[in-house]
Structures are given as structure tokens and as C-alpha cells.
Amino acid sequence: MATTLAKADESVEFAARLEHVSKSFATPGGQQLVLDDISIDVAPGEFVTLLGASGCGKSTLLNLVAGLDRPSAGSITTDGRPALMFQEHALFPWLTAGKNIELALKLRGVPKPERRGKAEELLELVRLKGAHGKRVHELSGGMRQRVAMARALAQESNMLLMDEPFAALDAITRDVLHDELTRIWAETGLSVLFVTHNVREAVRLAQRVVLLSSRPGRIAREWRVDLPQPRRIEDAPVAELSLEITDVLRGEIRRHGQH
Amino acid sequence: MASTETTPVQDAGSVEAGLDALETTTTGRPPLRETLVDKVLPPVAAIAVVLVVWYILYPVVDDPSKLPSPGAVGSAFRDAWLRGELLGYIWTSVSRGLLGFAFALVIGTPLGLLVARVKFVRAAIGPILSGLQSLPSVAWVPPAVIWLGLNNSMMYAVILLGAVPSIANGLVSGVDQVPPLFLRAGRTMGATGAKGVWYVTLPASLPGYVAGLKQGWAFSWRSLMAAEIIAQFPDLGVGLGQLLENGRTASDMAMVFEAILLILFVGIAIDLLIFSPLERWVLRSRGLLVKS
Ligand SMILES: Nc1ncnc2c1ncn2[C@@H]1O[C@H](COP(=O)(O)OP(=O)(O)O)[C@@H](O)[C@H]1O
Numbered sequence: 001m002a003t004t005l006a007k008a009d010e011s012v013e014f015a016a017r018l019e020h021v022s023k024s025f026a027t028p029g030g031q032q033l034v035l036d037d038i039s040i041d042v043a044p045g046e047f048v049t050l051l052g053a054s055g056c057g058k059s060t061l062l063n064l065v066a067g068l069d070r071p072s073a074g075s076i077t078t079d080g081r082p083a084l085m086f087q088e089h090a091l092f093p094w095l096t097a098g099k100n101i102e103l104a105l106k107l108r109g110v111p112k113p114e115r116r117g118k119a120e121e122l123l124e125l126v127r128l129k130g131a132h133g134k135r136v137h138e139l140s141g142g143m144r145q146r147v148a149m150a151r152a153l154a155q156e157s158n159m160l161l162m163d164e165p166f167a168a169l170d171a172i173t174r175d176v177l178h179d180e181l182t183r184i185w186a187e188t189g190l191s192v193l194f195v196t197h198n199v200r201e202a203v204r205l206a207q208r209v210v211l212l213s214s215r216p217g218r219i220a221r222e223w224r225v226d227l228p229q230p231r232r233i234e235d236a237p238v239a240e241l242s243l244e245i246t247d248v249l250r251g252e253i254r255r256h257g258q259h
Numbered sequence: 260m261a262s263t264e265t266t267p268v269q270d271a272g273s274v275e276a277g278l279d280a281l282e283t284t285t286t287g288r289p290p291l292r293e294t295l296v297d298k299v300l301p302p303v304a305a306i307a308v309v310l311v312v313w314y315i316l317y318p319v320v321d322d323p324s325k326l327p328s329p330g331a332v333g334s335a336f337r338d339a340w341l342r343g344e345l346l347g348y349i350w351t352s353v354s355r356g357l358l359g360f361a362f363a364l365v366i367g368t369p370l371g372l373l374v375a376r377v378k379f380v381r382a383a384i385g386p387i388l389s390g391l392q393s394l395p396s397v398a399w400v401p402p403a404v405i406w407l408g409l410n411n412s413m414m415y416a417v418i419l420l421g422a423v424p425s426i427a428n429g430l431v432s433g434v435d436q437v438p439p440l441f442l443r444a445g446r447t448m449g450a451t452g453a454k455g456v457w458y459v460t461l462p463a464s465l466p467g468y469v470a471g472l473k474q475g476w477a478f479s480w481r482s483l484m485a486a487e488i489i490a491q492f493p494d495l496g497v498g499l500g501q502l503l504e505n506g507r508t509a510s511d512m513a514m515v516f517e518a519i520l521l522i523l524f525v526g527i528a529i530d531l532l533i534f535s536p537l538e539r540w541v542l543r544s545r546g547l548l549v550k551s
């Protein structure tokens with residue numbers, strides 16, 4: 001029934017633990033069950049993608065893990081407050097790219113003299129050196145998402161939640177950002193819970209792919225992806241596994257057409 | 260499932276640098292020449308047209324007590340300037356107007372925030388606040404005179420009643436238009452409660468707030484002129500409204516024109532010098548000022 005933070009002294013063997021989580025919303029037609037009995041463990045440093053059709057409750061689940069909403073049943077335990085990245089960059093347009101990052105640092109309690117330097121470091125990590133003074137509207141879509149990533153990293157959480165962060169980008173940019181995310185994940189040792197409806201993207205990035213069924217969202221199946229990183233989305237093994245997952249996903253969706 | 264067929268990844272950084280360079284647009288201020296031609300020339304031309312029509316109409320009407328000549332109005336200005344009174348008239352009204360506006364700002368801002376954020380307050384006084392905006396503030400002059408007497412506080416009261424609703428409503432609509440995504444992003448970073456208001460809600464609502472300030476100034480100025488025209492008292496000093504009323508009682512049409520032109524120009528000048536640049540700065544820095 002509650003979202004709790006793990007105590008600092010107990011040794012944490014997971015970055016996030018979801019136990020029998022359900023979520024329903026009150027709608028005019030009564031209670032609508034969106035998520036049903038979801039249990040997932042994300043290990044420290046693990047990269048998990050959550051795959052599902054549109055409207056299956058992926059964003060709802062991430063909001064629960066981020067603590068923006070409470071589950072109707074079950075419990076969610078995270079190691080500190082996770083950082084969250086959205087499909088839209090959600091950068092504040094009244095601040096420059098650098099100041100957006102500095103705001104996250106400030107809210108975390110980083111003293112003023114250190115903020116500028118840290119922001120520059122984070123911008124360099126996402127390869128945007130020199131973009132500190134740029135206004136959000138002056139940046140391209142890919143650059144905005146990289147600043148948003150730097151801002152999320154500024155929170156120094158152990159876990160990064162990503163809600164279809166590259167879905168609005170063109171394929172070329174998305175491809176490059178996959179490489180960047182893989183590199184940053186490897187460099188920082190973060191745990192990542194990455195939500196997508198794109199099967200190849202899920203396989204390209206993850207160590208583990210969790211497939212959600214729709215209405216209500218339940219865990220349909222899981223796959224381990226034992227391919228070495230860095231991968232490319234065109235790699236034959238990626239394509240092969242994607243095909244297998246797509247077939248299962250289609251089967252899940254087909255069930256809704258039959259009554 | 261593991262395989263060695265994976266192809267090596269090329270240096271993502273250099274590809275990215277290329278993409279960034281291809282996609283970045285730089286927006287700057289338009290060049291000065293363009294500003295002059297697009298923004299300054301049209302109003303100057305419009306004023307010239309009005310003057311020409313005036314010159315043509317003046318001999319047709321042929322009655323200086325109804326339509327004074329442009330020259331007569333010009334010498335009314337010159338005489339007031341030579342007597343050293345012109346700036347005095349302007350300063351009396353402008354200082355009153357700006358001080359009253361500052362009070363309105365101090366009252367209207369927290370009021371707007373309260374209405375925007377507290378459901379009960381919104382239900383209680385939200386509709387009244389919007390309704391007050393459409394009440395001509397000249398209606399407040401008689402009660403203000405009765406309550407406060409013929410003095411400066413009466414003027415300020417009328418300005419407040421004119422400007423506070425605009426400022427508060429501007430902030431309310433600004434807050435209402437803050438995208439929920441910004442609030443959620445703020446919350447995941449730890450900007451909740453008062454921090455959320457300070458770091459997210461207030462800056463995000465600035466465009467609506469500034470629009471409210473702009474309208475609030477227009478209402479302040481109108482209210483003040485109404486108050487100055489109606490409330491005449493020697494101790495109050497001569498502002499632009501009094502100047503207009505003095506012209507009427509003396510049947511001096513040139514003075515009446517002088518006063519009307521001054522009221523118009525001072526109102527426009529304050530807007531052009533303070534509020535329009537403020538609004539443009541807010542919009543431009545957010546990329547909301549698209550050049551058509
Ligand atoms: N606040 C809410 N109130 C009512 N229904 C909601 C709410 N949020 C989400 N839903 C419903 O939950 C379902 C899942 O939504 P969402 O989590 O956004 O899906 P996804 O991110 O997988 O596309 C949708 O059918 C949506 O209508």
C-alpha cells in the first residue's frame with residue numbers, strides 16, 4: 001500500500017522492488033484497473049526495459065516508482081528518490097541549459113560555488129560542452145533530451161527512470177542517443193528502468209526486457225538479453241530476439257480483438 | 260543468444276556533433292534597420308496622416324472653440340514649457356500613477372497567488388475579481404471621495420481598485436497555464452510545496468503575469484485620469500486630468516487638446532518604456548516571440 005525508501009543501513013540488493021503492485025483509476029464508468037499484480041526487482045546497476053503497447057500503463061507504472069502517485073495495492077521500495085526523464089524534455093524554458101542542471105543541483109543541496117563546475121561536467125558527459133548558456137528553444141530535439149539527461153543525472157539518484165525519452169526523435173538522432181545512453185550507463189553504474197513501445201529499442205538497450213500485456217497491464221513475459229554492449233540496433237541477434245518478442249507482443253494484442 | 264556478430268560502434272560523439280550543428284538554429288535580435296522600417300516608420304506615418312487631416316479639417320470647421328488649429332495647440336505646449344509647468348503636470352500624474360501601480364503590484368500579486376492556489380479562495384472571490392475588471396473604475400471615484408476626502412489617498416484608492424484585479428487575474432491565468440509536465444518535473448527534482456511555487460510555478464506563470472501588469476498599468480492610468488478630472492482641489496496640485504478640466508472650465512480648446520495629447524502620450528510612453536520591453540524580454544528568452 002505504500003511507497004517506501006529502503007533504510008540506509010540495510011544492505012540493498014535491489015535498486016527498486018515492486019511487490020504485487022496494482023493501480024486503478026476512478027472513471028465515470030467505475031474503477032478501471034490499469035496495472036494488475038506487478039512484481040519486478042531491478043538490481044543495482046541493471047538496465048531493464050519495460051515494453052508494452054500504447055495505453056498499457058507504462059507511464060502509470062513509472063509514475064508510481066517515481067513517487068508521483070501511490071499504488072492502489074502492493075508496495076514499491078526504492079533506494080532513494082529516482083530521477084525521471086519524460087518523452088518531452090520538460091526543461092524549464094525560463095532557464096538556460098546550464099541553469100536547468102544547476103537548479104537540480106541546488107534542489108539537492110549542492111552549495112552554490114560548486115554548481116557551475118558540476119553542471120559543466122554533466123554537460124560534457126552528454127557531449128554538450130559549451131552549451132551552458134544556450135536557451136532551451138535554441139537546442140535541437142536531441143540536444144534537449146541530452147540536457148534533460150544531464151539534469152536527471154544531476155540528481156545523483158541511484159536509479160534513472162525513462163519514459164519513452166527518445167520516442168519523439170528522428171531515427172538517426174535516436175540511434176546516436178542509444179549509444180550515448182549505453183555509454184553513460186556503463187560509466188555511471190546507474191540502474192535504469194526504461195519504458196518503450198519500440199521492441200528493437202528495448203532489445204538494443206536492455207539486459208532484461210519485461211513485456212507488459214494490456215488492460216489490465218500484467219507482466220506477460222521476460223527475456224534476458226545476453227548480448228555484449230555496445231550493440232547496434234541493426235545487429236542480427238538484436239533483430240532475431242526482437243522478432244521473437246514482437247510475435248509474443250502481437251499475440252497479446254490479438255487477444256483483445258477476440259471476445 | 261550471445262553472438263559475436265555485433266558490429267563495432269563508431270564514435271558516437273562525432274556523429275552527434277554533426278547532428279547538433281545541422282539542427283541548431285540561432286535566434287538573435289533583428290537588425291536595427293529592420294526595426295526602424297517595421298516598427299517605427301508605420302506609427303510615424305499614421306501621426307503624419309492625422310496631422311494632415313487636421314490641417315485640412317481646421318479651415319472647414321472654422322471654429323477655434325470646437326477645433327483649435329495645430330499651431331494653437333503647439334503654442335499651448337510651448338507656453339506651458341516656457342512657464343516651466345509642462346514637466347510639473349506630467350510628473351504630478353506620472354508619480355501618482357506609478358506609485359499607485361506599485362501599491363497595486365504589492366497587493367495584487369499575493370492576492371493572485373492565493374486565488375490561483377487555494378480552491379476555497381478561488382471559488383469565493385475569483386468571479387468577483389474577474390467581474391471587477393469590467394467595472395469602469397471611474398465608478399469608484401464618488402465613494403472614494405466620500406470615504407477618503409479630496410486628497411492623494413483617494414487617488415491611490417481608485418488606482419488600486421482599477422489595477423489590482425488585472426494584476427491578480429493575470430497571475431491567476433498565468434498559473435493556470437503552467438504545463439503539468441513542469442510541475443511533475445519539478446517534483447521529481449524535489450521542488451515541492453513552497454519550493455515548487457518559487458522555482459517552478461512563479462517563473463512558469465511569468466508570461467501571463469506580465470500581460471496582467473501591462474493591462475494593470477493601462478487601468479491604473481485610466482482610473483487616475485478619471486479621478487483627477489472629477490476630484491478638483493487646489494492642494495492636490497495640477498496633474499494632466501486637472502489640466503484637462505481647467506481647459507474645459509476656461510473654454511480653452513487648445514488646452515483641452517494639449518491635455519488629451521499628453522494623457523495619451525504619457526500612457527503610451529510608459530507602456531513602451533517599461534511594460535512592452537518587459538513582456539518582449541520574457542517572451543523572447545523563452546522562444547515564444549516568433550517573428551512572423
Ligand atoms: N489519471 C488517470 N485517470 C484515469 N485514467 C488514467 C489516468 N492515467 C492513466 N489512465 C489510463 O491508464 C491507462 C494507461 O495509461 P498510461 O500509463 O499513460 O499508458 P502508456 O504509458 O503505456 O501508454 C490508459 O488507458 C489511461 O487512459
Ligand SMILES: [Mg+2]
Nearest residue numbers: 058059060163
Ligand atoms: Mg506513456
